[in-house]
Amino acid sequence: MTGPDVVGRQPGVAGLLGLGSRRLAGTGSPTPAADARVLLCHALDTEPSRLILAPPPDPEQVSRYRELIAARAAGTPVQYLTGEAWFRSERIEVGPGVFIPRPETELLVGEAVAEAAARVAAGESPTVIDLCTGSGAMAAALAREVPGARVHAVEADPDALVWARRNLAGCAVTLHEGDAVRLPEGMDGLVDIVMANPPYLPLTGGEPASRQVVETEPGAALFSGEDGLDLLRDLVPHAAALLRRGGLFCFEHDPSQEASAPGLLAADGRWEQIEDHRDLAGRSRYVTARRS
Structure with a gap:
């Protein structure tokens, strides 16, 4: 320099x-x-x-x-150099091997927080599951913002689990190690909120990912088949099985999936109030729906 x-x-x-x-x-x-x-x-x-x-x-x-x-x-991300990223009010530890949480995802978590807080205010103890938790940012934020919620997080990747364990230590979150389309077991029909920021980037087409992101952040947390929907195709029926009637499902997607991501829920036939939402830049970014 x-x-x-x-x-x-x-x-x-x-x-x-x-x-x-x-x-x-x-x-x-x-x-x-x-x-x-x-x-x-x-x-x-x-x-x-x-x-x-x-x-x-x-x-x-x-x-x-x-x-x-x-x-x-x-090309090393600033967050990897400092070892931290801020997500809502949470300081999240990050480094090579884990996806860096983004501000866009804070909006999705806001939907889950509002739903959980309303249920707590009504005298309930809502059960919330964060599938594909990665660093644990979403689960940590919800657990701290809604103390009355019972929060679970699921992650399969061993590198990401290292960071999830660090960030969820001291939080009221139960971390499950394993497949997001199978865990948690024994909770079918008992869950109030399922949230997910799964890998969703298409291998072809879609919103171009920056070279820095592709070269430095884990590909397993980024890409999911040609159209980016491979994992979501499995998460939609899994979330339908987990949620009780009226339960909320919210998940993030690529802007190119504005029609196809909500379309997965419509085709499944077990969802109502399916709504797509935009991020701070006005791009289609996440879906909310209720178990019918």
Whole structure:
């Protein structure tokens, strides 16, 4: 990382931010200034709101920051470099081998949170299942936001399970290791809410995934057959079996599946109030439906 700074002394916060931003902008990063700021906060072990008040970085911190910027310029996600991602109000630990939770998915979880909270307010103790939990972000968020809910999470991938165990430690969540289309056993007809952010990217067509995502995040959490619906074809009947009458099912999908994803529920014949929803960018993103 090269560039002009104050000659004759260690670069300060402003100088490092400028250098980092310019380096990342030169690699085509969509958010170079924001990435540089997050990585500098991480190198200095300070909160973003206190960065301007941070003392001058020492040589070790500067060296660490330069390493982080170089890794980001090479394509490593910021979240893997800092070891964390924020999801709703949860700090989620992430790293190689697990899918990084996205802001779009917060809307889906919001639907489940509202449903669970309404049931708790009505005197119930709703049972919620998060299929394909990955890092555990969705299950952790719901468990903390709705303490009266009984939350279960299911994950099969051993690499993702490492992170799920970390993030769900201390949460009121029961983690099941195994196939999302078979677990949890013995709960058919007893569940109030099923939520899922399964792999859904099509191998051909669909919304193009960035090269960084494809090269750094686990393919098993991204792709699901030619049209991206292979796993969802199995999750729809499994969710129908798990849910009691009137139970809520919500799942995320690719924008290209605006018609085909809800169509899976319509074809199954056990669903009503099937509704597709848009994300913050106005793209078709997730479906909600009730068990009829």
